[in-house]
Amino acid sequence: MPYFILTAILVFILLVLISRIRIVPQANVFVIERLGTFYKEWGTGPHFLVPFIDRVAKRVSIKEQVVDFKPQAVITKDNVTMQIDTVVFFQITNSVQYAYGVEHPIAAIENLTATTLRNIIGELELDATLTSRDLINTRITETLDLATDRWGIKVIRVELKNILPPNEIRDAMEKQMKAEREKREKILRAQGEREYQITVAQGEKESRILRAEADKQTAILKAEADKEAVILRGEAIKEQKMRIAVGEAQSIELVQQALADSLKKLNEANPNAAVLQLKALEAFEKAADGKATKIIIPSEIQGLAGLVSGIKEVISDAAVTEQNRDETSAR
Numbered sequence: 001m002p003y004f005i006l007t008a009i010l011v012f013i014l015l016v017l018i019s020r021i022r023i024v025p026q027a028n029v030f031v032i033e034r035l036g037t038f039y040k041e042w043g044t045g046p047h048f049l050v051p052f053i054d055r056v057a058k059r060v061s062i063k064e065q066v067v068d069f070k071p072q073a074v075i076t077k078d079n080v081t082m083q084i085d086t087v088v089f090f091q092i093t094n095s096v097q098y099a100y101g102v103e104h105p106i107a108a109i110e111n112l113t114a115t116t117l118r119n120i121i122g123e124l125e126l127d128a129t130l131t132s133r134d135l136i137n138t139r140i141t142e143t144l145d146l147a148t149d150r151w152g153i154k155v156i157r158v159e160l161k162n163i164l165p166p167n168e169i170r171d172a173m174e175k176q177m178k179a180e181r182e183k184r185e186k187i188l189r190a191q192g193e194r195e196y197q198i199t200v201a202q203g204e205k206e207s208r209i210l211r212a213e214a215d216k217q218t219a220i221l222k223a224e225a226d227k228e229a230v231i232l233r234g235e236a237i238k239e240q241k242m243r244i245a246v247g248e249a250q251s252i253e254l255v256q257q258a259l260a261d262s263l264k265k266l267n268e269a270n271p272n273a274a275v276l277q278l279k280a281l282e283a284f285e286k287a288a289d290g291k292a293t294k295i296i297i298p299s300e301i302q303g304l305a306g307l308v309s310g311i312k313e314v315i316s317d318a319a320v321t322e323q324n325r326d327e328t329s330a331r
Helices: 002-019 095-101 105-121 126-131 133-151 167-269 273-288 304-330
Strands: 021-024 028-034 037-042 045-048 054-061 065-068 072-075 081-092 153-164
Touching (some): 002 021, 054 095, 081 133, 105 133, 105 153, 133 153
Antiparallel strands (some): 028 037, 081 153
């Protein structure tokens, strides 16, 4: 019998010791009290509670947590009442302060968020409230983080989930947005029409410029062509006159050459007085048949012998002159 009692006592003690073993999960911290006062923090792993002396005062999760608070009624600077609900992201960084710093930490965060939100929204008008989410989030986060630091809580960020203005305000905002869209549509249509008119005007301007340049180029080419035609006509007339002059000169030269040759041959033939008289009469006949209105008759023609002698002397002088010319050319 005493053996059975001893065994029962040992089993009871063993069961009690086993039951006092605690295993702390990952990302958790246990706050341990001994005889009603804080003793230590237990991290991840197995631990042993001294029976009837130690106890787990609080189990604390050190993971980041998210709390969605119900909508809060706030009033803007221009006296518009709206409903705003917030989402708070926080993490417990000091389990001891979290366990002993505040009685209901989540409720404390909710109330602190509501009061901070009312203070911030009360400084803003409706339009600024609707367009300043980032500013409101940043200011609430800074205020909550500073206030909850002594509770061992780190507020990471705060987000405004919904901003719900009154129905009449939403209707007015929808009408305003519709008016703004219509205004932008009219502005865009007017700008498109203006750009179209500008494009058409620029096209007409460039077309006129190109036509003017084409007309100018045509006039220049025509003037150059006329100039070249005048030059060519002048060159042709010049060439024609030069050829006529050369031809006349050659004709005169040939006539003179023929006359000189005839005189030379006549002189070489040593004509008698009768031949000379005949030639003189032929020359006088040609002179009389000319277009001259006046004819000067030498005084020697009154005597036939004087005329013949004069013609012979002329023929002799012409022959001498022709002979001198030939000798000069030969030299």
